[in-house]
Amino acid sequence: MASTTLPQLEFACNMPKVGSIDTPNGIPADKTFVRKFFSDRLVLPDGTDTEIWGFEDDTSGHTYPAPLIRVTEGDVAHTVMSASKRVHTIHHHGIEPEPVNDGVGHTSFEVSGSYTYQWRAATAGSYFYHCHVNTTLHVQMGLFGALVVDPKPDPSLKPGEKQAFAGGPVYEVERYWVFGSIDPRWHGLNHAAGLCDTQDVGLNDFRPRYVAVNGSFQPFDPSGLITSPDVAVTARSGQPILLRCLDSTYVPQVVVFRPEPNTGATLSPVLIASDGRPFRDRSGAFTPVPVARQSRGPSTVRPSTKGCPVFIISSAERYDVLLNTADDPAPPGVYPVEIEFRQWRHPHPPITQAPINAPFFVARTTITIT
Amino acid sequence: MREGVKTGAQASEAEEGSSSPEARVGQTTRRQFLTYGAVGLATAGAAGAGLLRWGNRGATAGAGTAGPRHIDLDITHRIETMVDGTQLFTWMYLPRQGKAGPFPDGATLPTRTLDDGTMATYQVLRHHWASVFPERVIPVLAGETLEITLTNNLGEPHNFAIREEDVELPKYFDTGALPPGQSTTFTLPPLPPGTYIFEDDLDTLPEFWNTPEDHGGVCRSLGLHGVLIVSPPDPWTVVSGPPNMPLLPAPGGEAVEFERQYVWVFNDHDPAWNALAQAGRAREIDMATHIPRYFTINGRSGVDCAAGPGAGLDTRPCGMLRDPHSEPGQLIRAVNVGIEIHGMHIHGNHVQVLKGAPPFRFKLEDPVEFVPHLAFKDVVPLHPRDRYDLLLPCELPRDAATTVAPGQQLHYPMHSHSEPSQTAGGGLYPGGQLTDWILLT
Ligand SMILES: [Cu+2]
Ligand SMILES: [Cu+2]
Numbered sequence: 001m002a003s004t005t006l007p008q009l010e011f012a013c014n015m016p017k018v019g020s021i022d023t024p025n026g027i028p029a030d031k032t033f034v035r036k037f038f039s040d041r042l043v044l045p046d047g048t049d050t051e052i053w054g055f056e057d058d059t060s061g062h063t064y065p066a067p068l069i070r071v072t073e074g075d076v077a078h079t080v081m082s083a084s085k086r087v088h089t090i091h092h093h094g095i096e097p098e099p100v101n102d103g104v105g106h107t108s109f110e111v112s113g114s115y116t117y118q119w120r121a122a123t124a125g126s127y128f129y130h131c132h133v134n135t136t137l138h139v140q141m142g143l144f145g146a147l148v149v150d151p152k153p154d155p156s157l158k159p160g161e162k163q164a165f166a167g168g169p170v171y172e173v174e175r176y177w178v179f180g181s182i183d184p185r186w187h188g189l190n191h192a193a194g195l196c197d198t199q200d201v202g203l204n205d206f207r208p209r210y211v212a213v214n215g216s217f218q219p220f221d222p223s224g225l226i227t228s229p230d231v232a233v234t235a236r237s238g239q240p241i242l243l244r245c246l247d248s249t250y251v252p253q254v255v256v257f258r259p260e261p262n263t264g265a266t267l268s269p270v271l272i273a274s275d276g277r278p279f280r281d282r283s284g285a286f287t288p289v290p291v292a293r294q295s296r297g298p299s300t301v302r303p304s305t306k307g308c309p310v311f312i313i314s315s316a317e318r319y320d321v322l323l324n325t326a327d328d329p330a331p332p333g334v335y336p337v338e339i340e341f342r343q344w345r346h347p348h349p350p351i352t353q354a355p356i357n358a359p360f361f362v363a364r365t366t367i368t369i370t
Numbered sequence: 371m372r373e374g375v376k377t378g379a380q381a382s383e384a385e386e387g388s389s390s391p392e393a394r395v396g397q398t399t400r401r402q403f404l405t406y407g408a409v410g411l412a413t414a415g416a417a418g419a420g421l422l423r424w425g426n427r428g429a430t431a432g433a434g435t436a437g438p439r440h441i442d443l444d445i446t447h448r449i450e451t452m453v454d455g456t457q458l459f460t461w462m463y464l465p466r467q468g469k470a471g472p473f474p475d476g477a478t479l480p481t482r483t484l485d486d487g488t489m490a491t492y493q494v495l496r497h498h499w500a501s502v503f504p505e506r507v508i509p510v511l512a513g514e515t516l517e518i519t520l521t522n523n524l525g526e527p528h529n530f531a532i533r534e535e536d537v538e539l540p541k542y543f544d545t546g547a548l549p550p551g552q553s554t555t556f557t558l559p560p561l562p563p564g565t566y567i568f569e570d571d572l573d574t575l576p577e578f579w580n581t582p583e584d585h586g587g588v589c590r591s592l593g594l595h596g597v598l599i600v601s602p603p604d605p606w607t608v609v610s611g612p613p614n615m616p617l618l619p620a621p622g623g624e625a626v627e628f629e630r631q632y633v634w635v636f637n638d639h640d641p642a643w644n645a646l647a648q649a650g651r652a653r654e655i656d657m658a659t660h661i662p663r664y665f666t667i668n669g670r671s672g673v674d675c676a677a678g679p680g681a682g683l684d685t686r687p688c689g690m691l692r693d694p695h696s697e698p699g700q701l702i703r704a705v706n707v708g709i710e711i712h713g714m715h716i717h718g719n720h721v722q723v724l725k726g727a728p729p730f731r732f733k734l735e736d737p738v739e740f741v742p743h744l745a746f747k748d749v750v751p752l753h754p755r756d757r758y759d760l761l762l763p764c765e766l767p768r769d770a771a772t773t774v775a776p777g778q779q780l781h782y783p784m785h786s787h788s789e790p791s792q793t794a795g796g797g798l799y800p801g802g803q804l805t806d807w808i809l810l811t
Contacts, residue, residue, distance in 0.1 A: 006454065006455060007453075007673045007674070008453045008454060008671075008672050008673045008674070008794065008798055008801050009798070010673075011672060011673035011676075011677060011800075011801075012672075012673075012798055012799060012800065012801065025771075025772040027771060027772060076771050077771075091717075092769075093715070093748070094720075094748045095769045096717070096718050096719060096720075096767040096768050096769045096770075097767055097769045097770045097771065098767055098770045098774055098780060099718075099780050099781060099782060101770075101771075102717055102718070102782065104717065104782075104783050106676065106677060106783070106800070107717075107781045107782060107783055107806065118771045118772075119769045119770070119771055120769055120770065120771040121769060122768040122769050123768065123769075134799045135789055135792060135799065135800075136789035136790060136792050136793055136799055137799075139789060140789070193797065194793060194796065194797020194798060194799055195797070195798070195799055197797070197798075198454050198455075198795055198797070198798060199796075199797055200795055200796030200797060201796055201797045202796050203789075203790060203793045203796060203797055203799065204661070204662060204663050204665075204790045204791075204793045204795075204796050205661055205790065205796070206789075206790045250787070250788045250789045250790055251711065251788065252711060252751070274745060274747060275720065275745075275746070275747045275748045275749060276720075276748070277720060277745065277746040277747070279745060312751075314711065314713045314749065314751035314787075314788075315713045315749070315751075315786075315787040315788045315789070316713065316715055316748075316749045316787035317713070317747075317749045317751065344660075344710045344711065344788075344790070
């Protein structure tokens with residue numbers, strides 16, 4: 001069936017590759033980020049562990065996902081990627097440099113040594129970075145992280161106030177929620193699995209069994225919560241909260257803002273930007289979009305989301321969510337937030353392992369208003 | 371190895387040939403721009419004067435002057451070769467004239483052909499070089515009457531329907547089930563300008579198939595689909611608006627000018643389904659068994675979309691650098707006729723969402739997908755039956771740290787970020803829904 005002359009095989013196997021080369025037109029950087037490949041084991045909530053790959057800098061240690069890249073609008077950034085023998089790249093997703101710095105093999109080159117990706121952050125917003133070699137596998141293995149471009153500081157802001165973009169609303173409390181999931185079946189594969197032959201390695205079939213926010217896994221416990229301080233939120237009433245959300249998986253998530261269980265009070269989040277671009281009306285003025293309240297009734301496996309603000313985020317999208325503003329303060333209380341991880345249509349894993357909508361297919365955390 | 375050099379050269383020639391005031395009559399004089407973000411929008415009012423017709427700009431061809439256009443479509447099967455050489459039995463609405471003939475009537479096929487012969491049929495709108503369509507596209511002008519004779523040459527009933535995803539909404543059109551061997555002739559109803567999917571949707575009816583989990587798509591994904599483009603009176607515009615709502619012209623819609631237009635049809639194939647269809651057992655297909663192994667854009671994957679030699683002009687938008695404040699970009703109509711959720715991620719430029727998909731639901735009671743009107747996105751989620759009109763501004767890559775030199779061809783990928791869709795036969799990355807677009811600086 002397949003032969004060595006198959007054009008797709010040549011395309012996949014013969015991506016341009018470099019060892020270590022200098023960046024064309026290199027200029028001094030305002031910010032430099034080191035991202036070195038590593039592999040390690042990650043402990044999962046059922047006590048098993050699995051191989052992961054990641055990018056670390058000189059001080060981060062081995063984290064899943066990789067450390068945040070954060071720059072200010074106008075900064076020239078250098079991302080120094082070291083691949084450690086096998087080829088990798090970094091694509092700064094949503095950042096738009098010339099192809100040589102875009103990190104895609106077939107439109108530039110893959111890197112086995114070290115390469116400095118050079119880019120200038122033109123537009124404030126929430127972004128993503130990840131390896132773009134055999135992406136299906138390499139991103140699932142953990143070669144990704146969040147990226148934020150801040151606007152230039154506005155001198156008229158009060159201490160503690162920040163903006164997601166120039167002219168935008170202020171926030172004081174911020175989280176970058178990176179939704180992730182793991183299909184352990186893929187985690188023993190070789191770097192080049194499915195690249196240079198027509199072997200079926202199953203990368204068409206993604207069946208995640210563990211779900212996480214910022215690498216903190218949802219416990220296998222129906223009432224379990226993700227309580228990590230980089231995920232769970234605490235703010236004073238009226239102290240504006242910005243939640244940057246990223247779907248680093250290959251399937252959508254449904255984000256549900258539940259009412260405060262004791263008072264029945266609800267949050268009123270608004271979406272202010274997506275994919276690094278603020279929502280604007282035709283005149284160019286910033287226009288937030290309320291997160292719609294849903295009318296879904298109860299189902300056999302999930303409590304009703306009727307009346308809850310809900311939005312869907314699909315693979316690699318980013319949405320910036322603002323809530324608890326001074327104009328619309330949330331009453332004190334502990335508000336649950338649920339992130340439902342959806343799947344493709346194909347059969348789900350055995351019911352004893354991970355039925356759809358089982359507790360561990362929903363990540364839960366809280367927003368505490370004091 | 372890269373075929374894009376050729377594409378770029380062709381595009382450059384065409385660019386020179388049609389950027390003169392004469393060749394672009396009507397566009398330069400009536401164009402008005404509002405500044406919205408970084409993209410110019412021509413106002414609807416400004417688009418009203420001096421209506422243009424495909425093929426005879428400013429002349430009388432088109433709506434109502436030469437009787438209804440007529441095309442014959444045969445519901446039939448064929449064998450398609452996937453990017454790893456696997457052959458799949460698929461269905462299609464095949465124009466009676468075959469690949470060599472005009473489809474639709476009056477369309478002129480390009481005089482240039484690629485020598486490998488593997489490229490899908492594509493067409494250029496009459497005398498207008500700037501629309502490069504894959505097969506399975508029927509363009510009509512608003513108000514134009516199109517008559518179709520449909521013949522079912524397969525062994526089970528099929529239909530031709532135009533609808534939204536939501537099964538509770540009335541369909542725009544449905545021939546009803548056409549038994550094997552029978553023909554029917556019908557006239558397409560007038561539809562508001564926009565991008566539509568036509569398809570066999572009989573599998574949404576329990577009497578025809580296993581009751582599907584939700585909204586069907588088996589016949590559509592097996593190949594009985596196409597894209598109907600209804601253009602406003604000025605076919606070099608697209609009407610923007612909030613997410614498509616059935617049977618309602620988009621409130622607040624306005625005509626947005628574009629330079630060229632492209633259609634990207636996303637699909638996925640589970641060969642087990644194709645085998646069942648080939649065995650005459652398509653009715654046994656159960657939606658819940660879908661494990662796709664091939665992922666296509668305009669029927670092709672990976673190297674055949676992105677880099678040649680089989681890569682066609684239809685998958686690779688190409689354009690000169692544009693000033694987004696004063697020059698129109700390239701229109702991309704993206705639809706998902708497959709079974710799974712895809713998400714088109716474009717490198718190099720964000721795209722402006724001119725018209726979004728209908729609200730998608732996994733199940734009827736589910737939350738709707740949030741689709742902002744006139745947003746700029748680098749990922750556009752494509753749920754089954756979704757349709758988007760997107761404007762690719764062809765602006766400078768804004769995050770380049772140093773000046774981008776003129777005279778370059780910058781290749782940027784576009785691919786689905788639902789990454790299993792980047793495979794073929796379970797591996798062979800990047801052999802799925804991947805293509806390039808080309809910016810000529
Ligand atoms: Cu990699
Ligand atoms: Cu990406």
